Amino acid sequence: MTNETVTPSGLGRSVDDDGNDLIPMLAHDMRSPLTSLLGFLDLLRASSTPRLLPRELACLKSAIHSAKSLVEMIAAMLDVNRFERDQISLSPRTCDLVVLVRESLDWLGASSMLCSIRLNADDSVQAWADEEVTRRVLVNLLMNALKFTPEEGCVVIEVTNRTAGAHVAFTDEGPTIPETHRQKIFDRNGQIECRKESVRYASGLGLAFCKLAIEAQKGCVGVECSALRGATFWFCLPRSST
Numbered sequence: 215m216t217n218e219t220v221t222p223s224g225l226g227r228s229v230d231d232d233g234n235d236l237i238p239m240l241a242h243d244m245r246s247p248l249t250s251l252l253g254f255l256d257l258l259r260a261s262s263t264p265r266l267l268p269r270e271l272a273c274l275k276s277a278i279h280s281a282k283s284l285v286e287m288i289a290a291m292l293d294v295n296r297f298e299r300d301q302i303s304l305s306p307r308t309c310d311l312v313v314l315v316r317e318s319l320d321w322l323g324a325s326s327m328l329c330s331i332r333l334n335a336d337d338s339v340q341a342w343a344d345e346e347v348t349r350r351v352l353v354n355l356l357m358n359a360l361k362f363t364p365e366e367g368c369v370v371i372e373v374t375n376r377t378a379g380a381h382v383a384f385t386d387e388g389p390t391i392p393e394t395h396r397q398k399i400f401d402r403n404g405q406i407e408c409r410k411e412s413v414r415y416a417s418g419l420g421l422a423f424c425k426l427a428i429e430a431q432k433g434c435v436g437v438e439c440s441a442l443r444g445a446t447f448w449f450c451l452p453r454s455s456t
Contacts, residue, residue, distance in 0.1 A: 245288045252281040253329035275323070282322060286353055290423040293350075297426040304344040304430060304453065311339040311348070311380050312373050318352040329363045329387075335373035341380035341451040345429050348451070355384045355447050362388025362445070376450065379433070383448035390439045400425040400435065424449065 221229045255278045263271060296302045319331070326447045341348070359369045359389050367387035374381050391399065424447075433451040 219285055223235045226406050229427060233448070241337055243411050244369075245285065245292075249279065249344045252278065252292060255281055278323060285355055286350070286357060286420065287352065290354065290419040294419050294423050294426060297430065302347075302430070304347060306342050306431060308340055308454070309343055309348070311341050311382055311451070314345065314349050315371060315373055315382065318349055318356055321349075322356060322444070329360065329365055331371065332366045332368055333373070334369075336349065336375050337376055338348045339380045340453055343433075343451050345433050348431070350448065351427050352382070355382075355449075356418060356422050358447065359384040359386035359388075362386045368456060370381040378452045379452050381448065381450045383446050389446050390443055390444075391437060391445050396437050396439070399437070411429045420448075421447075 240400075255274065258279060259274050262274075266274065279315075293302065315333065315335065319333075346368070356369070363369050363386045367388075370383075370385040372385075373381045373382075425435050428449045428451065431451055433449055435449040438446045438448070
């Protein structure tokens with residue numbers, strides 16, 4: 215039996231009779247079969263690629279990309295919940311953000327993406343960060359940029375050393391974001407407000423996770439937009455623990 219409770223923000227939340235939040239419980243249960251599905255799709259692509267027609271291969275790659283997007287959405291849902299409950303333990307160390315960006319591109323499978331991607335990076339950009347959490351931030355920001363860039367467009371990734379710290383930016387060619395919505399899209403409640411207004415500038419909880427993850431590592435995150443089209447989502451992390 216479930217009951218509907220109302221959070222202070224006015225959002226509905228399903229809980230069981232013991233007061234447990236059902237959303238993270240369901241998300242956790244969904245992740246295992248979805249991960250298995252993704253594994254089988256990757257196996258199918260590896261074994262069938264030589265025999266598939268170009269259109270069939272494109273459909274298979276699109277299915278893999280969609281499955282990976284769902285895996286990240288579920289992970290973001292779980293981690294936002296953990297961050298809000300202060301249940302995530304970070305393990306920061308010195309890491310190279312250029313390497314993490316390349317690993318993120320490899321994980322998503324750039325060959326399945328319709329638009330082009332350009333990486334502009336310094337030789338090495340060292341940051342004091344949790345590698346796994348930061349890699350997930352990179353994947354979420356890349357997926358967000360790809361989602362809003364048309365087939366003929368290009369996503370530009372910049373990884374640079376700046377005075378403020380290690381800086382990463384993703385520039386897409388999607389719609390510009392009004393000033394009034396630029397901070398809301400990093401907030402779970404703000405994104406719901408945007409949806410109620412029938413506008414959508416981001417891919418759900420992914421950006422909420424990015425904000426929580428970066429700020430937990432003493433970094434900052436933001437978005438900048440041109441007057442007519444395109445948005446640049448960026449974050450900056452410290453170079454050392456001090």
